[in-house]
Amino acid sequence: MKLGIAAALAASLMSSTAMAGPVFDALVANGPLAANNDVTRTDTFTTGVGQYNTVARAGGNTGLATPFVTNGAVQQQVIFHVQQPGSTFPANPLIDQLAIDPSRPNFLFTTPEIGASLQGGLYRVDLTAGTSIQISDPNVTGPFSRGDLVRFTDRGTALVAEESGSGGRLFEVLNPFGDPNDPVVANRPITIDRPAIGRLSHEGYSIDKFGNSYVADENFPGGIFRLVPTNPNDPLAGGQLFALRVSGANNVGAADWVALNNPDGTPIAGITDPTVNARQAVADYNAANPNSPISAFNRPEDFELQTLPGGREILYVPTTGDNRIYAIDVTDPAAPSTKIFVDTNTIDAATGLAVGSGFSSPDNIAISAFGDICVTEDIGGSNPVDDIFCAQDADGDGVAEAIVRLGIQTTFAAEPTGILFDPLNPFRLFVNTQHADGGRDFISVFSVPEPGTLGVLGAGAALAGIAAGRRRRR
Numbered sequence: 174m175k176l177g178i179a180a181a182l183a184a185s186l187m188s189s190t191a192m193a194g195p196v197f198d199a200l201v202a203n204g205p206l207a208a209n210n211d212v213t214r215t216d217t218f219t220t221g222v223g224q225y226n227t228v229a230r231a232g233g234n235t236g237l238a239t240p241f242v243t244n245g246a247v248q249q250q251v252i253f254h255v256q257q258p259g260s261t262f263p264a265n266p267l268i269d270q271l272a273i274d275p276s277r278p279n280f281l282f283t284t285p286e287i288g289a290s291l292q293g294g295l296y297r298v299d300l301t302a303g304t305s306i307q308i309s310d311p312n313v314t315g316p317f318s319r320g321d322l323v324r325f326t327d328r329g330t331a332l333v334a335e336e337s338g339s340g341g342r343l344f345e346v347l348n349p350f351g352d353p354n355d356p357v358v359a360n361r362p363i364t365i366d367r368p369a370i371g372r373l374s375h376e377g378y379s380i381d382k383f384g385n386s387y388v389a390d391e392n393f394p395g396g397i398f399r400l401v402p403t404n405p406n407d408p409l410a411g412g413q414l415f416a417l418r419v420s421g422a423n424n425v426g427a428a429d430w431v432a433l434n435n436p437d438g439t440p441i442a443g444i445t446d447p448t449v450n451a452r453q454a455v456a457d458y459n460a461a462n463p464n465s466p467i468s469a470f471n472r473p474e475d476f477e478l479q480t481l482p483g484g485r486e487i488l489y490v491p492t493t494g495d496n497r498i499y500a501i502d503v504t505d506p507a508a509p510s511t512k513i514f515v516d517t518n519t520i521d522a523a524t525g526l527a528v529g530s531g532f533s534s535p536d537n538i539a540i541s542a543f544g545d546i547c548v549t550e551d552i553g554g555s556n557p558v559d560d561i562f563c564a565q566d567a568d569g570d571g572v573a574e575a576i577v578r579l580g581i582q583t584t585f586a587a588e589p590t591g592i593l594f595d596p597l598n599p600f601r602l603f604v605n606t607q608h609a610d611g612g613r614d615f616i617s618v619f620s621v622p623e624p625g626t627l628g629v630l631g632a633g634a635a636l637a638g639i640a641a642g643r644r645r646r647r
Contacts, residue, residue: 196599199623266285271604327380334388343388369411370398430506433454434454471494473499474491474492522576547594558581558582592604603617
């Protein structure tokens with residue numbers, strides 16, 4: 174798409190509210206990709222800015238950088254490599270989630286998932302210049318450990334958080350396009366600790382239409398939390414933290430929110446202050462209420478929030494420990510409910526049968542402006558391989574009818590991590606790959622062929638009947 178058309182497309186989609194799945198449809202129409210755990214493994218390397226190659230480990234030929242197997246119609250390109258000139262990432266950075274500001278699409282934000290280091294935190298990648306720079310302030314964060322969560326907010330700020338056990342912190346970076354080396358201090362990015370959201374092993378983050386923020390503790394047992402802000406215009410500055418309690422088996426059914434502190438954020442007697450240790454706060458509550466405990470999810474990972482017809486808001490939460498993606502209806506703050514969106518019983522579009530063990534360890538998740546929902550697997554290592562799946566939920570009931578593979582990771586010892594749809598073109602998405610052998614992490618971009626009914630010339634007419642979209646930036 175040309176930029177002008179793409180921008181108009183994105184603007185129309187971002188303001189809409191219905192579901193569609195043209196990315197899923199295109200992947201099926203062009204031949205659904207079957208599981209392949211015996212795919213040839215490759216290494217990637219770089220010889221300069223924009224110059225990338227792969228080489229088969231078994232002595233195959235060096236060729237263009239195609240680190241994923243696709244169905245052939247899907248195009249891919251490595252657009253940034255952490256070892257290229259101009260990169261400032263530490264050695265073996267383990268890059269994780271991705272974020273973008275739709276108004277400045279030549280920049281991506283990401284974080285290295287390394288152990289405690291002053292080189293951890295939030296990085297800005299300039300795709301035009303082929304450079305990167307650390308923008309979170311290590312003088313504020315101190316040694317930053319196992320960065321995972323990254324978001325760009327509607328307030329023009331960026332979030333980064335630690336997936337580092339019960340003490341993981343979340344920081345908000347103001348002025349994220351500032352130069353951290355600017356001699357005028359006021360022009361630099363400003364890093365602010367946000368403890369009100371809870372100290373926990375952070376990975377997912379979403380915010381709803383009321384200004385409530387959602388996070389989870391990437392642990393087993395792992396809680397899902399909601400911060401009701403004191404000031405919706407500054408939603409992370411303070412408020413009351415709650416944890417989700419689901420009534421049914423397998424964490425499915427009607428639910429409610431259990432307060433872990435007071436409305437002004439002060440601790441409740443007998444419960445650890447969740448702004449110090451939210452995991453222990455849940456344990457304290459459950460010890461005192463064994464017959465009605467806060468729900469334990471099996472390693473909840475990334476979050477995405479989607480607006481469905483009629484204004485319903487659904488929070489999608491992969492749980493990597495039990496191979497599920499939950500759909501949590503948070504439309505009514507007083508009456509949340511949960512369903513299983515995807516699990517091993519979901520139909521694989523390549524076979525027409527339950528996907529079974531072919532779907533494992535779902536991790537990071539992304540939703541396009543059209544409503545397509547895609548997720549990376551976090552298996553890692555050599556075998557089985559990690560896939561990227563996209564799901565179809567044509568009727569918007571919170572249960573996917575089928576899933577299809579976008580790609581199969583071939584890079585040796587690696588896994589796809591951060592996944593992000595291009596806000597200016599919902600048929601393109603960015604994917605991070607981490608712990609590639611030799612620390613050769615990289616960012617890829619995928620281009621999915623547009624269905625004939627949604628070609629560039631027909632996009633405007635087609636969009637008149639589409640109401641799918643997302644409220645916030647990622």
